[in-house]
Amino acid sequence: MIDEVIRRDKTEEKFARIEQIRRECLKSDDIIQKTDYGDGGEKKPGKVYPITLRKIARTSLSPPRIARRLFRLARFMKATKILEIGTSLGITTAHLALARPDARIITLEGCPELSRIAREHFNRLGIMNIELMEGRFEENLSKALNQLGTVDLIYIDGNHQKEALLGYYIQCYQHSGNDTVIVFDDIHSSPGMEEAWEKIRQKEEATVSLDLFTSGWVLFRKESSKQHFRLRYI
Numbered sequence: 587m588i589d590e591v592i593r594r595d596k597t598e599e600k601f602a603r604i605e606q607i608r609r610e611c612l613k614s615d616d617i618i619q620k621t622d623y624g625d626g627g628e629k630k631p632g633k634v635y636p637i638t639l640r641k642i643a644r645t646s647l648s649p650p651r652i653a654r655r656l657f658r659l660a661r662f663m664k665a666t667k668i669l670e671i672g673t674s675l676g677i678t679t680a681h682l683a684l685a686r687p688d689a690r691i692i693t694l695e696g697c698p699e700l701s702r703i704a705r706e707h708f709n710r711l712g713i714m715n716i717e718l719m720e721g722r723f724e725e726n727l728s729k730a731l732n733q734l735g736t737v738d739l740i741y742i743d744g745n746h747q748k749e750a751l752l753g754y755y756i757q758c759y760q761h762s763g764n765d766t767v768i769v770f771d772d773i774h775s776s777p778g779m780e781e782a783w784e785k786i787r788q789k790e791e792a793t794v795s796l797d798l799f800t801s802g803w804v805l806f807r808k809e810s811s812k813q814h815f816r817l818r819y820i
Contacts, residue, residue, distance in 0.1 A: 595654055728757060738763070
């Protein structure tokens with residue numbers, strides 16, 4: 587996995603159309619009304635505020651090299667069931683779909699405007715195997731997991747707070763198999779995220795964990811001894 591997925595990075599022609607959309611978003615001064623549900627703990631309407639597409643693209647999208655890494659991971663795993671928590675503009679989601687065109691992919695997004703734009707991007711790219719669930723993660727996560735059953739690859743990139751992340755892990759682990767990989771984004775972005783990551787990687791069932799600094803990966807292979815890797819060159 588380290589050789590084929592993490593170390594081996596190259597830009598392929600197939601990424602060009604997705605990255606063209608990324609560049610357009612990075613230059614766009616279009617303003618949308620973003621809905622933010624905060625910590626997700628209160629059943630109140632989300633906070634709605636104006637923000638430019640450019641700022642969302644600059645602050646919320648996974649960089650191209652990270653999106654390519656997830657592409658290689660999905661392809662390496664031959665994942666047939668993929669879940670993403672946090673669609674944003676759909677750029678990373680598109681990479682996952684490109685890696686596994688025959689896979690079933692469910693992605694969750696809380697903001698209606700971001701959901702609309704992501705769907706437009708999927709249609710523009712001709713991607714047909716992504717189902718976007720719009721609404722609070724707390725309401726849609728269990729629905730998505732029940733529909734997918736045992737999930738091969740889970741990418742968590744939404745609500746970067748300790749308690750939320752731990753809650754997502756508990757639900758997702760219940761739908762994991764021996765070869766499932768869960769990827770947590772931004773594990774070192776705050777003390778709370780670091781605490782959550784430490785709790786997760788020390789779980790007995792998390793037999794193998796990888797700290798890539800920008801993200802943390804957890805595997806549940808029962809035949810593996812308890813191992814933790816920190817990849818400093820990433």
